[in-house]
Amino acid sequence: MELKVPSDLYNAWFLYPAGSSGMAVSYFVLNTIMENLPDNYVIPDPKVMSWIE
Amino acid sequence: MKILLVTYWWLTSMGGIRTYMNQLADRLRTHGHEVDLMGTDLGTNSVYVAGQNRRFSKDSVLPLIRQNLAGAPLPQLHGCPQAMAIESDRYAFEMGAAALGVNHYDLIHAQDPIAALSIRRILRSPIPLLVSFHGSLAREGYHDSRSFHPELTWTEFRSGTYGKHYASLEYLGAEASDLILVSSGWIKGLIVESGIPAAKIRQVPYGIDIPAFLAQSSAEFPKAKNPDRKLIMYTGRLEYVKGVQVLIEALGLLSRTRSDWKCWIIGDGGMLTQLQNRCVELGIDREVEFLGVIDNIPSALKKADIYVQPSLQDTQPFSLTEAQLAGVASIAANTTGMPEMIQEGVTGLLFAPEDPASLCAQLSRLLSNPGERSTLGYHASQWVFRNRTLAQMYQGTWRVYQELTGG
Numbered sequence: 228m229e230l231k232v233p234s235d236l237y238n239a240w241f242l243y244p245a246g247s248s249g250m251a252v253s254y255f256v257l258n259t260i261m262e263n264l265p266d267n268y269v270i271p272d273p274k275v276m277s278w279i280e
Numbered sequence: 281m282k283i284l285l286v287t288y289w290w291l292t293s294m295g296g297i298r299t300y301m302n303q304l305a306d307r308l309r310t311h312g313h314e315v316d317l318m319g320t321d322l323g324t325n326s327v328y329v330a331g332q333n334r335r336f337s338k339d340s341v342l343p344l345i346r347q348n349l350a351g352a353p354l355p356q357l358h359g360c361p362q363a364m365a366i367e368s369d370r371y372a373f374e375m376g377a378a379a380l381g382v383n384h385y386d387l388i389h390a391q392d393p394i395a396a397l398s399i400r401r402i403l404r405s406p407i408p409l410l411v412s413f414h415g416s417l418a419r420e421g422y423h424d425s426r427s428f429h430p431e432l433t434w435t436e437f438r439s440g441t442y443g444k445h446y447a448s449l450e451y452l453g454a455e456a457s458d459l460i461l462v463s464s465g466w467i468k469g470l471i472v473e474s475g476i477p478a479a480k481i482r483q484v485p486y487g488i489d490i491p492a493f494l495a496q497s498s499a500e501f502p503k504a505k506n507p508d509r510k511l512i513m514y515t516g517r518l519e520y521v522k523g524v525q526v527l528i529e530a531l532g533l534l535s536r537t538r539s540d541w542k543c544w545i546i547g548d549g550g551m552l553t554q555l556q557n558r559c560v561e562l563g564i565d566r567e568v569e570f571l572g573v574i575d576n577i578p579s580a581l582k583k584a585d586i587y588v589q590p591s592l593q594d595t596q597p598f599s600l601t602e603a604q605l606a607g608v609a610s611i612a613a614n615t616t617g618m619p620e621m622i623q624e625g626v627t628g629l630l631f632a633p634e635d636p637a638s639l640c641a642q643l644s645r646l647l648s649n650p651g652e653r654s655t656l657g658y659h660a661s662q663w664v665f666r667n668r669t670l671a672q673m674y675q676g677t678w679r680v681y682q683e684l685t686g687g
Binding site: 259260274 | 340341343344345347348350351352353355357363367371374375378379383402404441447449452
């Protein structure tokens with residue numbers, strides 16, 4: 228399995244990426260998740276946010 | 281068929297919902313289907329598949345999710361700790377479910393709207409998705425809030441971020457699903473009221489394992505009851521939404537006019553100390569006993585003369601069905617799903633919700649009328665035998681599965 232660099236993952240998931248400075252992350256775990264999530268997966272969920280923001 | 285039963289909540293301690301999932305899974309396996317149960321293990325804060333070595337620690341991604349949410353321009357979310365906690369946690373749930381794998385099932389049956397919404401967000405193909413609404417998330421959140429702020433109105437609650445967030449999860453979970461399964465007309469009405477088409481909803485009542493119940497009830501309950509007093513009983517969680525505080529107040533009123541009763545409260549929960557203290561204040565602490573959690577409710581019910589279900593809200597309480605099956609005369613609050621379980625004066629009695637005086641009057645009525653207690657209890661048990669079998673629940677649910685898969 229090709230391990231992508233963390234910034235690829237943040238850019239893929241988070242609408243407002245803040246990075247991971249100061250925290251330990253498992254690139255293997257994050258890469259495994261990314262390989263299983265659909266391409267259009269985003270955080271936060273825009274539909275829910277449209278109800279409360 | 282390969283089927284996933286999945287809940288966002290704790291698979292390890294879900295009470296009636298875990299029982300429902302297990303009973304459904306057992307029946308499906310008996311009919312040759314492969315069934316997995318997925319949920320959260322609260323002890324290790326992980327998403328897991330029961331009975332398998334498949335587990336994902338939410339803690340491996342939660343700090344990352346929280347840091348990114350905290351930096352986002354979302355002032356309402358940041359101002360509501362409950363919504364912030366659920367949002368962070370459900371994204372961790374989504375990542376965990378994705379890592380464990382959900383795309384190889386023929387049908388996914390979510391047990392709550394959060395699970396349904398989460399699963400739809402992570403599916404890579406259009407697998408049929410069914411969601412069960414076992415209760416109302418928003419209204420339970422409202423009653424939880426009322427335990428701290430009793431004067432809070434429903435309108436006030438649902439206009440705040442906490443209420444809007446729960447309402448969004450319920451609506452979007454229903455919208456994301458191909459069909460919706462409910463056990464009561466009350467829940468169906470709430471979903472339709474939120475804007476979901478009624479044509480998308482199927483109603484199948486819960487069943488009870490009658491042979492297992494009768495086998496358990498044949499055991500002698502170890503605690504003796506006072507032969508000179510009638511025994512009033514409640515079984516369930518000691519939480520505000522269950523309305524045990526209403527029962528205690530009603531017993532306080534009852535003690536002013538008669539002393540021919542005792543009450544056993546069976547169960548545990550956050551209100552235990554508060555309820556015990558209130559019994560002392562009302563001078564009924566010798567009449568009301570808190571037995572905690574017990575492992576043989578059917579056996580305990582054999583001791584009861586009257587069962588009370590005082591919930592402020594309940595969809596189709598399993599504890600009331602158990603009391604009915606045991607042939608115990610039952611009194612339930614006339615609200616939400618409970619009146620669908622009791623035909624007033626035929627299979628039980630109803631009282632005005634959150635009204636101790638109304639409950640006290642019904643208790644006094646049944647204490648004075650042993651013949652009516654017997655008749656109500658008998659008719660209730662016959663009604664359960666006819667309408668609440670596991671076979672009926674399975675057949676109804678299977679028809680919905682077939683509708684979804686074209687089987």
